[in-house]
Amino acid sequence: MRPGLIAALLGLILLLSAAARADAPAAQIDMGGSAIVMGASPNPVARLVGRDVARPFTLRLSVSRPIPYRVFLLDGPPRLVVDLDGLDLGGHPASTLFGADHLPGFRWGRMRNGWTRIVAELPGPYRVDRASLRAAAARPLIEIALEPVAPEAFAPRIGAAGDALRDLPAPADTPEPPPDDRRLRVVLDPGHGGIDPGAISDGQTEADLVLEFAQGLASALRARGIDVSLTREDDSFVGLEARMTAARQAGADLFVSLHADALPVGQAAGAAVYIWSGTDDDSAARQLALRHDRDDLLSGIDLGGRDDALATALMGVARTDTQPRSKNFAKFLTSRMALEGIVMHRRPVQGARFSVLKAPDFPSVLLELGFLTDSGDRARLTDPGWRARMTRTIADAIAAWANDDSARRALLRR
Ligand SMILES: [Zn+2]
Incomplete structure (x- = not known):
């Protein structure tokens, strides 16, 4: 040939x-x-x-x-x-x-x-x-x-895939600054999907589990007068950067990525909240970060990093504002979970280099609802009673954080 x-x-x-x-x-x-x-x-x-x-x-x-x-x-x-x-x-x-x-x-x-x-x-x-x-x-x-x-x-094809191969939406226009009286907008990000099922245990895929959970949480938030959008509505693959771009386009005030990952048995159990950190807090966090990025690459898109230019340019400026807000939300979330008796990881708030938390222009967390590899977590994750309690806890935390956050920002603007 x-x-x-x-x-x-x-x-x-x-x-x-x-x-x-x-x-x-x-x-x-x-x-x-x-x-x-x-x-x-x-x-x-x-x-x-x-x-x-x-x-x-x-x-x-x-x-x-x-x-x-x-x-x-x-x-x-x-x-x-x-x-x-x-x-x-x-x-x-x-x-x-x-x-x-x-x-x-x-x-x-x-x-x-x-x-x-x-x-x-x-x-x-x-x-x-x-x-x-x-x-x-x-x-x-x-x-x-x-x-x-x-x-x-x-x-093999490496990096520069060329535009014809890319599935990303056009980079977001600079979003309008939100008027102060507008409703809170939360973007929920059910992890994985489509060709990337995430963790699998007993025939249960992480992708299905977190999508269903996100849909329930969206209803609970809407019932509280909060605007919600999802980065995926069905079992289809969405790249990590495309998820952040969708959140930016939606004008996210808060981005919550939902997962229920797998780690070697005995390494992790209970709900855990991750916020962006330039270095991973421990080897389990590093394993998870690597896996999420590898799954994204496995799907073959998002190789070019088109949105990275925007992210990098904004990084230094905006992170100083959003990072404490992400941390504050993580605190609200874990203290509500503790009050509700939700079983949590021994370190409930951790820093990790999850790509999906890289956006510097809105607060974001990644919530591991639990770990599919842990039998106790698996039982809870598939129990409707537990899911309803967890849904209510997260919705309460988001509403309480939003009040606190807008009060702090009003103070800053004075
Ligand atoms: Zn995951």
């Missing part, structure tokens, strides 16, 4: 269908005609790699109509990423794709803007040998053929 063609395939394959996508119905996947087909005989390079799992394979996707798609490779670990515009997976779990079990990992899920993402973990370095869309057939077929290569020939 010519080097130019290889580069083009490895970089970006973007096929625009002639159909007017805006009014076209979603394309349906045909599971019967879709599969991962393993190559029958490893090529010489695969033998060189020395693992019989590193075989050529083809991802075949049978779809109800031609759709635009793009293909690229990522490293750490090696992965194939396929984005498809307007593909409806029909609720089929990724594990039900025929042949998916031949790969170390295979996931799919919805993204924003109607795109669907497939991430296939590869057993070693590969290259895209061919990507094609057979549109004329009765059942259009997308075929992506991969071949194992020697490590030095692996060419």
